[in-house]
Amino acid sequence: MSTIFSRIIRGEIPSHRIAESEEFYAFLDINPIQMGHTLIVPKREEDYFFDLSDEELGAMMRFSKVVASAIKAATQCEKVGLAVMGLEVNHAHLHLVPISGLGDMDFKQKIEPKAGELASWAERIREHLPKHYL
Template identity: 50%
Template sequence: MATIFTKIINGEIPAEKLTEDERFLAFLDVRPIRPGHTLVVTKQETDYIFDLDDETLGGLLPFAKQLTGPIQRATGCTRVGVMVAGLEVPHCHVHLVPMDRISDLDFGKAAEVPANELADMAGKIRAEM
């Protein structure tokens, strides 16, 4: 059965997509830790990041890196934190989280936000790309 991320990749579930190429897709998390929290997923449905082939694994962070400047400018954060937890959805993904302090990387703070707020944030990030 396809993961929720595969359904987003295939357009079966709506998402605030920021950018994509043939191997990766970036979109806003619907349960962000902080506004601008972005997920970067592989289009290849692989559960564990270290099961990716070396070429895909090697391309993941450079793809994610292109989003850090736009996220930082759109949110005004000090840095964009990078986290790989790998337990929430059985599909390889990286969290890009706007942060000003280490405590901003607390998944306990994640909360669903209205679609219009996600759309507004996506527009701000896209404008910075």
């Protein structure tokens, strides 16, 4: 059975897409801890992040670096934090979260975006991406 992330990648479930490559898909978390909170997932289903091959991990980090740069520019945060947890969905993924202080990475403090806010943030972030990721 496909994971929810695979269904999102295939377009069966809507998402606020940020970027895409042949191997990876980036989209806004619908339960963000900060505006601009983005998930990076490999298109190939793998449950555990550290079961990805060395090549996949390197490529995922390179892809994430480009997305993080766009998040930083769009949100004007101090840095973009990265977290790998993998307990919520059995599909390897990482979280990119705009941060300006230590408390900004508190996964217990979800925010509730207003209608249209996620779409607006996705567009702001995409404006800072190279065209080949759009």
